[in-house]
Amino acid sequence: MLKVSQPWMFIAPTLATCVGLMAASAHGVRSGAFLPNLVAIVLGGAGFLLLTRGSWASHRWAERGLPVFACLAIAATLASPGIEGVHRWWSLGPVRVNASAAFLPWLFLGILSRGTWNPRLAWGLVVIAQGLHVIQPDAAQATALALAAVPLLVGGHFVNRRAGLFIAVLLLSLAAVTWTRKDPLDALDHVERILVLIAARGAPFVFVAGVAAVGLFLPGVFAARSHDPRTARMGASFILYFAMVSGATFVGNFPVPVFGAGAGPVLGWWAMVTVLRVHGPAPRE
Numbered sequence: 001m002l003k004v005s006q007p008w009m010f011i012a013p014t015l016a017t018c019v020g021l022m023a024a025s026a027h028g029v030r031s032g033a034f035l036p037n038l039v040a041i042v043l044g045g046a047g048f049l050l051l052t053r054g055s056w057a058s059h060r061w062a063e064r065g066l067p068v069f070a071c072l073a074i075a076a077t078l079a080s081p082g083i084e085g086v087h088r089w090w091s092l093g094p095v096r097v098n099a100s101a102a103f104l105p106w107l108f109l110g111i112l113s114r115g116t117w118n119p120r121l122a123w124g125l126v127v128i129a130q131g132l133h134v135i136q137p138d139a140a141q142a143t144a145l146a147l148a149a150v151p152l153l154v155g156g157h158f159v160n161r162r163a164g165l166f167i168a169v170l171l172l173s174l175a176a177v178t179w180t181r182k183d184p185l186d187a188l189d190h191v192e193r194i195l196v197l198i199a200a201r202g203a204p205f206v207f208v209a210g211v212a213a214v215g216l217f218l219p220g221v222f223a224a225r226s227h228d229p230r231t232a233r234m235g236a237s238f239i240l241y242f243a244m245v246s247g248a249t250f251v252g253n254f255p256v257p258v259f260g261a262g263a264g265p266v267l268g269w270w271a272m273v274t275v276l277r278v279h280g281p282a283p284r285e
Contacts, residue, residue: 009048009273012215013041013258013266019209020259023197024190029261033190036095036263040102044270052277059278060116067110067117070103071125074132084184087136089264098264100141101245101257104129105271108148111158112234112279119159123167130174137181140248146171148241151233158230187253194260195249209259216258217242219273234279238272 017037025031051059077087077099089096107129110122126149133142149171153164187193198209220242223235245265248254257265 008215008218010041010045012212012218013044013269014038015208016212016216016258017041017266019198019205019212020190020194020256020261023201023205024194024261026201027189027197029190033261036097037258037261037266040263040266040270044267048270048274048277051274063109063113063116066106067122067125070106071129071132073099073103074129074136078132078135086183086185088138088141095263097267098141098255098262100129100133100136100138101255101262101264102267103271104141104145105241105268105275108152108234108237108272108275109279111152112230112275123159123163127167127170127174130171134174134178134181137178137183139175139178139181139183139252140245140254142175142178143248144241144244146175147244148237151236151240155229155233157233183252185253188261191255191260191262192249192253194256198259212259213246216269219276223276230279231276234276238276241272242269 017034021031021034021037024033051062073090077089080087080089080091083089088098088100090099107122107126110117110125111119113122126145130142130145133139133145146168150168152158153168154161156164158164159167189197195209198205217239220235220238223231224239226232226235242257245254245257249256255262255265258269
């Protein structure tokens with residue numbers, strides 16, 4: 001199980017953001033574009049510490065409320081003006097937060113809960129969120145959610161096998177539909193093309209970026225190696241989710257999480273790490 005004292009959990013997102021910031025600044029992007037990342041690192045880390053210290057029983061409110069909040073947060077984007085018909089963000093003054101990237105991982109709290117949530121209701125929220133991705137549209141988040149759900153839908157640990165197969169096919173089908181939706185947004189150098197800017201800075205930047213990337217995936221890798229099947233499957237979900245949202249940037253104009261400017265993916269990384277921590281092999285009662 002993850003330990004709060006492991007310093008790389010705080011170093012990894014900070015290092016990734018700093019690498020992106022320096023590469024973007026060298027290409028004329030103002031440093032202030034990365035301020036939301038730094039704020040999200042502080043807020044996400046504070047939330048992690050709040051929910052992982054003390055008895056988890058004292059934080060049951062989070063397990064009950066955060067999955068619902070995540071679904072409502074994604075739905076709220078549809079009420080925003082959007083950009084060229086695309087609705088993925090909360091607008092907070094001059095800052096836009098990708099709601100799905102920031103809050104979707106909290107849906108897994110309901111799925112992993114030990115009795116707090118009815119499995120049908122928990123998975124129902126996931127299906128609703130996937131439908132919202134089709135409407136937004138957001139093919140990257142839709143595909144990441146579908147892939148991350150697969151390890152939790154097979155094996156019978158979180159839902160019976162027949163229902164799990166049906167939900168997996170439904171989520172993957174909705175993700176496929178999302179890729180057919182028109183997405184006219186252009187790529188921004190400091191958001192979607194940040195890996196290109198990092199590569200342009202040479203081998204030292206690429207090496208440090210690689211170290212940061214490894215750090216970002218370590219929580220999922222450690223969890224996937226657990227002897228507890230629930231934790232191992234959630235670790236696999238962590239890896240699949242962030243591998244997909246990272247890889248999507250190579251096939252479409254989607255943001256590079258943590259390295260690119262944007263608070264949403266940073267908050268989402270902390271959310272997923274928190275879920276891993278509180279639902280380790282030994283319940284924190």
